Amino acid sequence: MSAAILAHDLRKVYRNGRGVLGLSLEIQQGEVFGFLGPNGAGKTTTIRALMGLGRITGGSAQVAGFDVARESLEVRRRTGYLPGEPALYDNMTGRQHLALALRLRGVPDHRYALGVAERLGVELDRRVRQMSRGNRQKVAILLALAHDPEVLLLDEPTTGLDPLAQDVFRDILREEQHRGRTIFFSSHVLPEVQELSDRVGIIRDGRLVAVDTVEALRHSRLKEVRLRYAEEPPDLSGVPGVRGLEAKGQELRLHVAGDLGGLLRFLADHVPADVTFSDPSLEEVFRTYYGERGS
């Protein structure tokens, strides 16, 4: 299986020093890759750099086998792109947007696109200025999918969509994956990333701080621990790796990042009446990466 997206030390640094600061990544054909990070972490910059929309300031990247800096036209021909804030033309209808995109892409057959539009429930004959935020987002998604691309680069795709439309969109993505399409998408909706992604990347301050499968991230990074003591619980705040400590009467709830040795040694001296270990959700994993900044 070949790499559909390949980035090596990719840099896109703005004058204020922010941006993407050396991102290396390999995403295989047919893989769904979720890209996580809060606002300003570099998600949109990464996606735009992969589309060849801005000049990269260092490193290199390939999408669908083409260099994003030197062969960006070929990249864009084979890629479906959904911008983070899609700006459509207010006085045009969805159908006119679709016709424009397909004409510029040289796709004479509109049947596939119209099928996607029907499934998404796009109001093709309504002017954009009369559309709600969600319906505009549907048009933008349609434009990304309309030419049946090899690779999809989607920036916050479900923003503004109602729950039913989100379900349809997820179904479409799963089908695209089964058809061998590669999907790279950023999202704030962590359960959605957890559900759809084969692998997840977490970006922080322009650097990729973790890349792994959802399961591996959940297992390796963090454990959720619940302790119940018969008497007054001990103070665990100094135990290595312990964070997010919450006390409720004689019960304690905490997370342990990395090595469990410190906690187990502490518990040998302060034996609880009951203890449970569980894997956290992706959301909790994500929070530990970003909680480090706050703590």
Next chain:
Amino acid sequence: MTIYRLALRQQFVTWLVWAVVIVLSVDVVDSAAPAVASSHALSLLLSNLPASLRSLTGGRLMASRPLDGYLYVKLVLYLPLLIGIFSGFQAASLLAREREQRRFDLLLGLPVTRRRLLLERMGALLTAQAAMWAITILALCGFLARHGLGVDTRGYTLVGWNGFLVTLTTAAGALWASAGARDYRTAVRWGLLIAVVPFVYDLSVRIAAAAQGWRDILPYGYYNPPQLLLTHAFPWGTTALLLVASGLLVYGALWTFERGEV
């Protein structure tokens, strides 16, 4: 040509407004024309004006043939300024407005080069300019015919061509100046500056010159309707100069656009 058509579509309302403004202006000029044509007092007033003021109000043409001169002042002499301001504004908006509204993400997410994007959008602007000049010249000829004056088709076609070239260069200058602007307001400010400053400079130079001799005001210097109407000679020199200047300015804008952020 798809982007060209899209850009034309975006400018459609402006065209429509221009056509309405021209028709209304001609109507106003037309309703005032009989009074102007038969006004002995006006002719006397004009002939007694200082040279510089006479230039501002239509010069020789106004003094010798009041109706023709009146029309000339109202519709021909200062049109490049109006179309120039419009063109400067539109050209400055070509890139800056799309950038500000993040529409380049939509357009450049498609397999379209920046060169094609800029040139087709500029082509649409030129079409709009040509249409505005055509509407204006047609309205002018209609007015002349209505009042039984000879319609100088070749003369006014040359005036239209000359005016088009001047506004083309203005648009190219505004495009070049605004290509690297950081936001829409800055870009528009540049565009308007490019349109207005040469006009004002030219006007002041000519008013000063008129005090020393008998001359007409020629906005932008390269726009010379009286000479074209008089000689009917195609302005080869002006055409070559303004086309080369426009080409260089558009190339400069392209150079900036291809290397900048979108």
